[in-house]
Amino acid sequence: MQDFVPQDENFERRVKESFSKQKMMHTIGAVLSKVQPGRVEISLAFRDDLTQQHGFLHAGVVGTLADTACGYAAFSLMAPDAAVLTVEYKINLLSPAVGESLLAVGMAIKPGRTLTVCSADVFASREGENKLIATMMATMMSIRGREGFTG
């Protein structure tokens, strides 16, 4: 992990406020568990209503957590007046998402003025063991001065 210096000393508060406005996170029970400059963790307890046909957590849920962790890892390094949007993400699902909980760790790889490239690893915790179950590469965009886009 690289050492990043945030542009905004209140980055943690900004990330938390924005995350709390994501109703989707509340709906699926995702929790923002750690915020550092360029690094964000999001966790989720297994819930039966988020599964696919084999009883695993849905690939879309795994993608949602990883995308959000990437977005806030990027956002934590952006200017105080910037908003963040996902340009694209790519995820490889390595193992079925089974276990008691998931942890998505998003990290900035290359922050830029307009675009920030991020990666995320998603781990499943099962009977005390953590297993890497998915890995993402994503491009995030900083939006400034556009109406309706804050946070």
Next chain:
Amino acid sequence: MQDFVPQDENFERRVKESFSKQKMMHTIGAVLSKVQPGRVEISLAFRDDLTQQHGFLHAGVVGTLADTACGYAAFSLMAPDAAVLTVEYKINLLSPAVGESLLAVGMAIKPGRTLTVCSADVFASREGENKLIATMMATMMSIRGREGFTG
């Protein structure tokens, strides 16, 4: 769209049964609206509890719909005893997901014995207009003869 001949004449029933077991689809209110050989449509009415911080539908929801549409487009062409798993997907988000509803159209591009490559387009419907808001490319895998994997 290519013309595909399904291996299993009961492909539509199999897709519907499997989709109905995806509790995540029920949780977010997604509906399987069309099933053809190698082509599947899934729709979703806008819901405030699925939004991100700017009030758009969350990128993860868009990804979930597109992934599921790709998965069943692939599954519709698989052998009767096969299960489907997502290997990877990549999504580009073209415009904010706003409007009354979303429609994800998944299509098989290249079905294979083990892997099927698919694409999906996601459209947002707003005041009578349909707009392409995201496009996905995904790799799906056929799983046969492994315990716990049916449908």
Next chain:
Amino acid sequence: MQDFVPQDENFERRVKESFSKQKMMHTIGAVLSKVQPGRVEISLAFRDDLTQQHGFLHAGVVGTLADTACGYAAFSLMAPDAAVLTVEYKINLLSPAVGESLLAVGMAIKPGRTLTVCSADVFASREGENKLIATMMATMMSIRGREGFTG
């Protein structure tokens, strides 16, 4: 294919001039065979010195053609003073790249002020038949007013 109106009526000349500066294209024998607004074709005759270990054209060559076709499809719609850079691309290889020649068709999907999302299909021609062997999704960036970046 969508109908795009180029910002620059001299788009074709600009694309050709930029392509001719790509020494890599000359090195691998790639030819710019068609330029339309938001759509570019690049062809390549099979050459033994571009193969991988099984005698197929190397996946990197296929990627190079598709990336370049996407880049110029985007560039054809950009402002006269813009340069184009690849942000990212993703390619699925559907079949081995065998045959007498390859044709990469790049298309703009969503042109934007800063980013343009493109797709490309790559076809192999073999004994009179054309086969889709690869498909790409790419994000291109318009660079303006930065020294050293023209075309």
Next chain:
Amino acid sequence: MQDFVPQDENFERRVKESFSKQKMMHTIGAVLSKVQPGRVEISLAFRDDLTQQHGFLHAGVVGTLADTACGYAAFSLMAPDAAVLTVEYKINLLSPAVGESLLAVGMAIKPGRTLTVCSADVFASREGENKLIATMMATMMSIRGREGFTG
């Protein structure tokens, strides 16, 4: 980096033999500089005939190196009679590929019986400094018992 145990004790020789058959590597002057279980390095000296229109090494060259490094990282862990094919790769280009040389480091993330997920980082060396200029995520496939596919 994880510790992987190769299935074939002669993995290094197998990788080297296969690499030497890739005429494309010879054409662009790429050199296999290191082979470990699940980890492969490929280097390339800057050459003017591999550039794009701004004088940087072409994104396709960067992709070719990274793809090949991923392929052999996967191959080093495969069974003695397996061949390797690229299913898909995704690359984010972080900075222009300028400098005296490039180094692509491919690593297996999750080796599997059929599919192996890999990542690659590409560094540019310029006046004694190494800079991460691109990062890839790729899916490789093990092919066994199919005619014409060895190594």
